[in-house]
Amino acid sequence: MRIMFILIKIFQNLNFWTWRFLFGTQKTQGGAYVHSDRLTVTSPVLMWVKALDMILEKMKSSGFNFAQVRALSGAGQQHGSVYWKKGSIQTLKNASPQLPLHQLLKACFAVSNSPIWMDSSTASQCSNLEKAVGGAQHLAAITGSRAYERFTGNQIAKIYSQNPEAYTQTERISLVSSFAASLFLGAYAPIDYSDGSGMNLLQIWEKVWSASCLDACAPGLEEKLGSPVPSHSVLGSISPYYIQRYGFSPDCKVVAFTGDNPASLAGMRLQEGDIAISLGTSDTLFLWIQEPTPALEGHILCNPVDSQTFMALLCFKNGSLMRERIRDDCASGSWDEFSKALSSTVAGNNGNLGFYFDVMEITPEAVGIHRFNSDNQKVSDFPKEVEIRALIEGQFMAKRIHAEKLGYKVMPRTRILATGGASHNKKILQVLSDVFNAPVYTIDTANSACLGSAYRAIHGLVAETNVSLADVVKLAPEPRLAVTPTTGAEELYRPLLKRYAELEQKVIYNPTSCPVK
Ligand SMILES: Nc1ncnc2c1ncn2[C@@H]1O[C@H](COP(=O)(O)OP(=O)(O)O)[C@@H](O)[C@H]1O
Numbered sequence: 479m480r481i482m483f484i485l486i487k488i489f490q491n492l493n494f495w496t497w498r499f500l501f502g503t504q505k506t507q508g509g510a511y512v513h514s515d516r517l518t519v520t521s522p523v524l525m526w527v528k529a530l531d532m533i534l535e536k537m538k539s540s541g542f543n544f545a546q547v548r549a550l551s552g553a554g555q556q557h558g559s560v561y562w563k564k565g566s567i568q569t570l571k572n573a574s575p576q577l578p579l580h581q582l583l584k585a586c587f588a589v590s591n592s593p594i595w596m597d598s599s600t601a602s603q604c605s606n607l608e609k610a611v612g613g614a615q616h617l618a619a620i621t622g623s624r625a626y627e628r629f630t631g632n633q634i635a636k637i638y639s640q641n642p643e644a645y646t647q648t649e650r651i652s653l654v655s656s657f658a659a660s661l662f663l664g665a666y667a668p669i670d671y672s673d674g675s676g677m678n679l680l681q682i683w684e685k686v687w688s689a690s691c692l693d694a695c696a697p698g699l700e701e702k703l704g705s706p707v708p709s710h711s712v713l714g715s716i717s718p719y720y721i722q723r724y725g726f727s728p729d730c731k732v733v734a735f736t737g738d739n740p741a742s743l744a745g746m747r748l749q750e751g752d753i754a755i756s757l758g759t760s761d762t763l764f765l766w767i768q769e770p771t772p773a774l775e776g777h778i779l780c781n782p783v784d785s786q787t788f789m790a791l792l793c794f795k796n797g798s799l800m801r802e803r804i805r806d807d808c809a810s811g812s813w814d815e816f817s818k819a820l821s822s823t824v825a826g827n828n829g830n831l832g833f834y835f836d837v838m839e840i841t842p843e844a845v846g847i848h849r850f851n852s853d854n855q856k857v858s859d860f861p862k863e864v865e866i867r868a869l870i871e872g873q874f875m876a877k878r879i880h881a882e883k884l885g886y887k888v889m890p891r892t893r894i895l896a897t898g899g900a901s902h903n904k905k906i907l908q909v910l911s912d913v914f915n916a917p918v919y920t921i922d923t924a925n926s927a928c929l930g931s932a933y934r935a936i937h938g939l940v941a942e943t944n945v946s947l948a949d950v951v952k953l954a955p956e957p958r959l960a961v962t963p964t965t966g967a968e969e970l971y972r973p974l975l976k977r978y979a980e981l982e983q984k985v986i987y988n989p990t991s992c993p994v995k
């Protein structure tokens with residue numbers, strides 16, 4: 479049988495097409511529903527199931543030969559959670575191949591709108607968790623991160639305190655990634671170490687749930703989560719539903735699914751010393767590290783391709799959606815016009831700097847639009863082209879400043895590996911290269927999480943025999959050089975980076991002076 483691997487990365491925000499989905503009164507945009515408090519953000523769980531149904535139906539009608547698939551894996555947005563109602567395991571196991579899954583699973587969820595990564599409504603749960611374990615730094619030392627509002631433990635604690643009935647009805651809690659794996663497996667799939675480290679619940683060193691964190695979030699939680707597993711684990715064979723409905727082979731294996739950023743690390747074949755920057759809905763920056771020191775900023779996750787090492791991650795919430803808003807306001811909704819504006823303005827923007835946070839940022843905690851002229855005076859607007867450059871330069875200066883706070887140093891051999899939707903845009907990549915004074919590489923597909931899922935599926939089949947992912951994919955195409963820094967960029971941006979870091983202190987969210995969160 480020819481070996482093929484299928485990769486699935488659908489349980490993200492589905493914003494590759496503007497998805498409007500009506501469930502009850504909740505209309506999602508870009509796959510997410512922002513509640514009236516502007517803090518709570520959810521997605522209907524059945525929307526994700528329907529998306530999977532639609533994708534597989536499309537593949538079937540295009541003649542895709544599912545019988546050739548030897549193994550599959552996938553990735554989902556990190557931190558989001560799914561609440562399976564008691565008894566759902568039977569529905570999942572006995573799903574009738576005559577019907578689409580979203581119809582069969584209609585009654586399977588104790589919480590129909592899943593909290594997702596964009597949610598920031600759990601401030602009180604975060605402070606409870608930090609208090610319970612002896613403070614923010616101590617929580618970071620155990621789980622790799624101080625308490626973050628989007629992290630799953632805090633989301634579970636909120637559901638338990640606000641909707642105890644739903645919590646009691648729940649027999650299993652999945653991450654978005656392990657939820658997707660469960661659908662293919664026809665059984666509850668375990669959470670993998672790497673995505674599990676985005677919950678504020680996993681002891682990242684020992685790779686077991688932390689009893690004190692579990693207890694601080696909700697009672698009986700360990701049982702509802704199941705035991706975590708290494709990210710390369712083969713979970714079992716594909717469920718009969720997929721064999722009968724789509725013609726998968728009964729031998730097709732399901733390899734543990736993981737988070738989108740961990741899957742991207744695999745897809746980009748990141749090496750130590752490289753820096754990966756994903757320009758998707760969120761912007762993220764991640765590194766492969768051996769000996770992490772968890773701090774109050776950033777996250778340390780278990781490495782998805784090597785259980786002995788780690789991955790450092792910074793997440794910036796105001797990524798593509800922010801760029802899209804400025805594109806719409808200043809470039810008539812056109813990326814071409816947006817790119818022309820970058821070309822028509824000079825590097826360094828004549829000293830004009832900006833901070834663009836339509837929603838409360840994660841790194842740093844700040845909200846609002848703040849523009850400064852070359853004399854550090856606050857101004858209310860910029861000409862359109864200046865606005866576009868200020869946005870892009872500001873986004874990349876923040877990334878370099880916060881990566882350096884994590885201990886990362888740009889070296890002569892530094893490679894930036896760029897991925898995500900905006901990595902298609904060379905003008906944006908040029909600014910990235912100049913601000914970091916390092917070459918930027920891309921891979922053939924901007925969707926490195928998908929590619930990484932395929933690589934991980936192959937790796938899963940041989941990982942038990944100690945073969946590394948690097949060995950498995952050594953014949954895959956290398957990342958390609960996209961842009962190199964412009965001469966003089968380092969001298970230009972060094973003083974600007976210093977100014978940007980100082981101004982950032984002025985815009986950081988202060989709950990006593992700013993009522994909006
Ligand atoms: N030419 C482009 N220039 C800048 N941004 C782009 C371009 N093409 C697509 N994008 C952005 O890419 C985003 C999607 O990126 P993607 O990596 O698919 O998102 P996700 O992180 O949700 O998987 C879109 O929101 C869009 O704004």
Ligand SMILES: O=C(CO)[C@@H](O)[C@H](O)COP(=O)(O)O
Pocket residue numbers: 490491554555556557595628676737738739758759760761762791793
């Ligand atoms: O919260 C994080 C990482 O900590 C996000 O990066 C999510 O994992 C989803 O990202 P998108 O793929 O939607 O950008």
